[in-house]
Amino acid sequence: MRRLTVSLFWRIYLLNAVVLVVATISLVFGPVSVSTQPVFAEIIVLVIGLAALLALDGFLFRIGLAPLRRLSRAMTSVDLLRPVSRPVAAGGGDVGEVIRTFNAMIDRLESERGRSAARALSAQESERRRIAQELHDEIGQTLTAVLLDLKRVSDHAPRQVASELREVQETTRSSLDEIRRIAHRLRPGVLTELGVRSALRVLASDTAERAALQVDYTCDPDLPELDAETELVVYRVAQEALTNITRHARAERVMVSLDRAPHRLELLVRDDGVGMAGADEGAGLQGMRERALLIGARLTLDTPPSGRGTDIRLDIPLASAHPAAADTRSVTQESP
Structure with missing residues (x-):
């Protein structure tokens, strides 16, 4: 079963509205009344006054909680790989303090992610250099030696065998060139x-x-x-x-x-x-x-x-x- 969620604005507003409605009803039907028996005109005036108070109350709450709505939108759009502008901590009080705390938290997260990324990328570059060096020094030299051995063998082999050995030489040379290209891309x-x-x-x-x-x-x-x-x-x-x-x-x-x-x-x-x-x-x-x-x-x-x-x-x-x-x-x- 899906749980009903109510925003902070409506929670505060409805609680405040209940207080105003109860106060109005008490004024109309309680012992402290405009007249002993409230007349219809008085009730109309009180209802209109209550509606005006509720409207003004909602308007003021909207203004007061607007920074929290901006903070909520900022929270949903945070992406440490795509920095965006921070919500403005307008005014003082608890709301402004919450926004400033959120901005400070994002600053720390971005700073820490930057340091972590720098360490990871530095390690990656070091590993690239190591692999490139090994490809060049180890595998590259081994394939070069294989090419020289193939040439030496093909020079003394029968014609048909020498032709096949030359094909193997070309394949080995192509592999050596590809390894050099990979090493060049790595470093x-x-x-x-x-x-x-x-x-x-x-x-x-x-x-x-x-x-x-x-x-x-x-x-x-x-x-x-x-x-x-x-x-x-x-x-x-x-x-x-x-x-x-x-x-x-x-x-x-x-x-x-x-x-x-x-x-x-x-x-x-x-x-x-x-x-x-x-x-x-x-x-x-x-x-x-x-x-x-x-x-x-x-x-x-x-x-x-x-x-x-x-x-x-x-x-x-x-x-x-x-x-x-x-x-x-x-x-x-x-x-x-």
């Missing part, structure tokens, strides 16, 4: 050595080659100098966005741009695929949102003006950025 050395501009250009080129997509990459020549953490977040968000596009979007063309706007830096990844209407956000998008929070950025998903595909936009505030020398590189990378 983009170009990001550390040349910065996010060049790293994004290489990422666009690799995606175009691997997925047979047309990938256009442009970079604002007047970008500020970014710290290592911000560059890593920009790169990983672009990487995850391109990965999602190649897996799910069924797109033919992708645009990646890194531009400077007043007081912010904007990364935009736009595709012309099937879009995300009605689709649930997966772990990839949640990971991008967590990375965005680490640097105080905002990640949004929209539909492009064309009405097809998806815009993944990362807005990064530049309050703490330092101007850098102009980088005149602006590249358009397309698949052959």
